[in-house]
Amino acid sequence: MIKKILTHTVFAITTLLFVGALHAQTQEQTPQIHVQGSGAVSVTPNAYRVTFIIEAQGNTVSKLNGMANSEINNVVNFLLSMDIQEQNIQSMQVRLNPRYVNGPNGRIQDGFTLTREIVVTDSNIDHYDQVLDGVLKRGVDRIQQFNFISQGQNNAYDVALVTAVKDAKARATLLAKELGVEIGEVVAISESGGNMPVPVMRADAFLSEKVTSLPGQETVEARVNVSFRIIQN
Structure with missing residues (x-):
């Protein structure tokens, strides 16, 4: 009985494979x-997006973060005063890396470098130069990227x-x-x-x-x- 069931199963699978192969061959032909x-x-493009970088170096992470937060708050308050909406300002990106220096005994760790990013999206293209000038005067170390974008399209x-x-x-x-x-x-x-x-x-x-x-x-x-x-x- 088991042998008969297996025979029928093998026959059914073989039939399906044959039909599938025949169908595929017909399609190819x-x-x-x-x-x-x-x-x-x-x-x-009707808007722009820019990324500002703030860096702080030192031996204590909490102190570094406090310094960065103070500068970020200063920058964010300026951005808000330029009528940039709060939801268009992102400042949560944080990177912390050990800092190394070369000493008499080789390369040794000397504190940390904390990096914070502020990503701004603004639909007022006409005053982007004012935004950049104002932010650079408020502790930002560098501009990482600036690009025009299309919003609502x-x-x-x-x-x-x-x-x-x-x-x-x-x-x-x-x-x-x-x-x-x-x-x-x-x-x-x-x-x-x-x-x-x-x-x-x-x-x-x-x-x-x-x-x-x-x-x-x-x-x-x-x-x-x-x-x-x-x-x-």
């Missing part, structure tokens, strides 16, 4: 057109993606027409990447150059790979 479509949407990539799909269909239709065939349903589709670049300015550019900086327009791109079934006339 179906004539197809493979195309890549692309889409792009232009957006104008999250659907830009979706629009570019839809445009990419339409472009793929148009390309496939053009190819099919030249070949004297028609395209059928979509067999496969996948995204092949996209990007939403934003202009980035180095911190030293603010200190060495007194120029007017405009965000300009940036391009959001999307790309798709699409396979259509060919209908032969």
Whole structure:
């Protein structure tokens, strides 16, 4: 009885595998057109994001943290006075690393370096220079990064993606027409990447150059790979 059940089970599994392989083979033999479509949407950055770094060095962690907190409070109060919303100011990032110096007996630890980051996002691009000048006067050691960003335009990539799909269909239709065939349903589709670049300015550019900086327009791109079934006339 057990042998009979096992025989039926093996037969069923073999049948399923055969049917699956036959289906896959049939799919592979179906004539197809493979195309890549692309889409792009232009957006104008309407905000900026900047990261400020505050560092303190010493032998006592609690003292270092107290010094950093005092400077951060000073910076945050200034940012608030510049009408930057509290939810757009992040100052919780903390890094603590041992500090080493070279002595007569080799490299030895000499206290710690505590690093605090303040990340600011502001939609008022017109006064970013005033924000930077004011913060640098209030104990910030350096600007780590500054970049223009687009807020409230999250659907830009979706629009570019839809445009990419339409472009793929148009390309496939053009190819099919030249070949004297028609395209059928979509067999496969996948995204092949996209990007939403934003202009980035180095911190030293603010200190060495007194120029007017405009965000300009940036391009959001999307790309798709699409396979259509060919209908032969």
